[in-house]
Amino acid sequence: MTTLETFAALREGDATPSPYRLSVHDLGEVHVPSGRLEAVDPYVFLGGGAVIRVPAGSHPVRVTVADVSPAQDGSHLREAYLSVVLAEGEVERVAPPHSAERLDGPGYVGVPVDAGVVAFVDADATAAAAPDDTWYDEHFDSGRDDSWFARQDDPEHVRPGCANVPLPGVEGANVVMAHAGWGDGFYPVRATYAADGTMLGVHIDLHVAVAAGADPAADDGAAA
Known part of the structure; x- marks a missing residue:
């Protein structure tokens, strides 16, 4: 089970619960005026992802990246967590988000991934x-420099493998995305809480920053 001692989102360096060196990178903000944050594979399930109620507004999004290379030399990087930061404070507890609109199992909120990408977006906007079905050719892989695929591949955008793109047809709405660690699967959504119960962040755990030999599928009902 994920605990404060085993959770490594937004932590950096070698002295973390992860066996890998971690780094944290800013991806800009996600605009959530509705207060309904959707965690989703944006290429396959956009509009049908897990929804967590958060304070309405714009919130920073950060990706925690793990160096999984044997030599820890930066030659093999994988995204370990995609996180929305809701407030600053000391994390006292990690748990499934109490404000989720539905559960995928007993006490479990998850994101199915079929295109190797996870994202955050305003649920009302989607x-x-x-x-x-027209979105693939019109927006995802249009051949233009502003297509979602091109943005994720552009090292001059926010970060290789990540993108912060407008959501077509909804003024001011955007999608912030990252590659999903090892690829397709079903990944848990966690929330971090301060001692007074304030939700500090929402995180998609991509099961990368885990101890050698650990079984993430047995984590917090993930096998349900």
Whole structure:
């Protein structure tokens, strides 16, 4: 089970619960005026992801990256967590988000991934945008420099493998995304809390920053 001692989102360096060296990178902000944050694979399930209620507004998004190379020389990097920072403070507890609108199992909130990417977006905005089958050619892989694929591949954008892109058809809405660690799967959503119960962040745990031999599928109901 994930605990404060084993959770490594937004931690840096070697002295972490992870067996790998970690680094944290800013991806800009996600705009959530509705206060309904969607965690989703944006290429396959946009508009149908897990929804967590958060304070309405714009919140920083950060990706925690693990160096999984044997020599720890930066030659093999994988995204370990995608996080929305809601407030600053000392983390006292890690748990499934208490404000999730649905559970995928007993006490479990998760994100199915079928295109190797995870993202955060305003849930009301995705409902208004009404993504459909035309989006692949029009927005995801249009061949233009501003397509979502191109943005993720552009080292001059926010970071290779990541993107912060407008959500078509909804003024001011955006999608902040990152590669999903090892790829497709079903990944848990965690929340971090201060001692007074304030939710400090929402995190998609991509099961990269785990101890050797650990079984993340047995974590917090993930096998459900």
